[in-house]
Amino acid sequence: MLKIWSMKQQQQAASAAEGGQKKKKVTAAQLRAQKDLSELSLPPTIRMHMPDPEDILNFTLTIEPDEGMYKGGSFNFTFAINSNFPHEPPKVKCTQKIYHPNIDLDGNVCLNILREDWKPVLNLNAVIVGLQFLFLEPNPSDPLNKEAAEDLRLTRENFKRNVKNSMNGGHVKNVQFERVLK
Amino acid sequence: MKVKIKKWNAVASWRWDVPEDDVCGICRVQFDGTCPNCRFPGDDCPLLVGKCGHSFHLHCVNDWIQTESSRGLCPMCRQKFEFVAE
Numbered sequence: 001m002l003k004i005w006s007m008k009q010q011q012q013a014a015s016a017a018e019g020g021q022k023k024k025k026v027t028a029a030q031l032r033a034q035k036d037l038s039e040l041s042l043p044p045t046i047r048m049h050m051p052d053p054e055d056i057l058n059f060t061l062t063i064e065p066d067e068g069m070y071k072g073g074s075f076n077f078t079f080a081i082n083s084n085f086p087h088e089p090p091k092v093k094c095t096q097k098i099y100h101p102n103i104d105l106d107g108n109v110c111l112n113i114l115r116e117d118w119k120p121v122l123n124l125n126a127v128i129v130g131l132q133f134l135f136l137e138p139n140p141s142d143p144l145n146k147e148a149a150e151d152l153r154l155t156r157e158n159f160k161r162n163v164k165n166s167m168n169g170g171h172v173k174n175v176q177f178e179r180v181l182k
Numbered sequence: 183m184k185v186k187i188k189k190w191n192a193v194a195s196w197r198w199d200v201p202e203d204d205v206c207g208i209c210r211v212q213f214d215g216t217c218p219n220c221r222f223p224g225d226d227c228p229l230l231v232g233k234c235g236h237s238f239h240l241h242c243v244n245d246w247i248q249t250e251s252s253r254g255l256c257p258m259c260r261q262k263f264e265f266v267a268e
């Protein structure tokens with residue numbers, strides 16, 4: 001009798017361990033990210049790179065705008081999706097030091113749907129389209145780089161010159177920027 | 183000729199009363215499937231219909247409402263999320 005008991009417990013422990021492993025294998029965040037990635041429709045100006053195909057929660061994105069003031073640049077972003085996705089937005093950072101009203105010098109991005117306006121029905125496509133939009137229409141209200149925003153508000157022409165200069169690896173107001181021309 | 187029924191089995195099928203290919207906006211799984219954390223569809227993983235007309239898996243929308251940033255709003259339309267009591 002006792003033996004049967006312990007055998008049953010062993011069995012349960014084994015299946016529990018198996019179940020635990022299974023859960024670890026595919027989390028809710030991974031399932032959802034997989035769905036989002038399969039529905040992704042990237043325009044020719046955006047490329048995606050997955051350094052580790054096993055890890056779909058971390059990847060990079062390159063945006064090369066073909067119009068607007070940032071035309072000719074090549075901008076890299078890292079995406080990090082945590083286990084709370086889609087209840088929390090992906091963490092998106094620019095890996096280069098660029099001159100942009102909505103991206104600070106550390107690469108933090110100010111995009112409403114990455115912060116206060118995130119909701120779980122939004123998908124990665126929405127985030128990517130939002131990022132691309134920042135390069136077509138930099139937004140001087142609610143800026144992260146206040147100086148760049150001020151420049152844009154005051155004179156658009158001056159701002160355009162600064163953008164060109166910064167993308168070439170030049171200085172804007174004593175701050176040197178990374179060369180991002182492709 | 184007489185037929186004598188010795189045994190019979192009844193089979194029934196069910197589905198949620200929503201358009202067939204509707205998915206939960208949060209996990210993007212069909213409503214007839216389960217949320218990512220459940221194994222069996224049905225009463226164990228029910229739907230919740232909001233007064234705003236948007237439906238989700240109970241478990242999915244519960245997770246969302248419990249996050250601080252949700253402010254209790256429907257993830258679709260940002261109206262206050264209140265469910266329709268059956």
